[in-house]
Amino acid sequence: MQDRFIKQISLLPADLANELVPLLNQQFSGHLDAQQVATLLQKTGLTKAELMFQLLNIAKALALAPISHFYVGAIAEGNSGDIYMGANIELPGRALCHSVHAEQHAISHAWLSGESGIRDIWINATPCGHCRQFMNELVDGGKINIHLPDTKAQTLQHYLPNGFGPKDLGILQPLMQKQQHELYCEDHNDPLIIEALDHASLSYSPYSHNHSAVVLEMADGRTYSGRYAENAAFNPSMMPMQMAIASLVRHNQSFADIKRALLVESSVGELSLIDVSSDALLSVSAVPLEHIVAEPV
Ligand SMILES: O=c1ccn([C@H]2C[C@H](O)[C@@H](CO)O2)c(=O)[nH]1
Ligand SMILES: [Zn+2]
8 A cells, every 4th residue: 555545544433444455556546447446336335426525535645735735625426436535736846726625636536537527526625716717617517516525415506606607608518528629740650749639639728729738657657648728717727747747747757857858839829828837837846847739631
């Protein structure tokens, strides 16, 4: 089991802890498939709600909060029934606007894993206004059930009445609906570029058209990617660098092992993420940010 879960696992009921220990192996990165969840329910006799609130203790352990020391965990259930954990991530020494909220982290985790929508989300603290707005960008966002400790589950619509969302800007294909914005670049031989182009084509940037993605490559050759996810209210948008860093943290990798970092963005966007991405990267690594501007196919 990974060291980061040792303290949290001791807070769980013994039979759940016994079932979880083998799952929290070195490969664990906050994902449990529907079958694993069903097995945990069956082996422990817990209700779904009881299990999810217990699992938030594990999700919380994925946090990186050097500024607030306040640990938030979230678990998003995708349409497939698989569950995706996330936790808040604060970038050391950087502006607070670089932070990733637990809800954004869990949702981006589900999106990167190929989910087409979120049905339910469990959070150990009430979602802030920024997260309510972020969730309102999702397919059927208003219908997502929000589960908080000691509170009746309510929809996002309840927590964000009269919400502003993509429809207000004429966007009818919201976040997590399949995007396809193929990009082209001369260099076909660099696997990092190919991976970044693939993710950029799946990015969600209906407002600026800056289809973009970041890939971080580690010393052992593993890669962690992030796609740009815009928001109708602009400021709650999630940057591709933050999404890639969140993925790296979830996989229990060390920033010191980042060997290459690449940002690919579309030439037709109204803006560039180069400076904001470099600033975020610099907080965790001295590796220079490689930058490619790609043409739409
Ligand atoms: O809805 C919320 C509210 C706060 N936080 C995080 C952000 C920051 O890291 C810390 C303090 O606000 O808690 C979340 O993750 N979700
Ligand atoms: Zn929030």
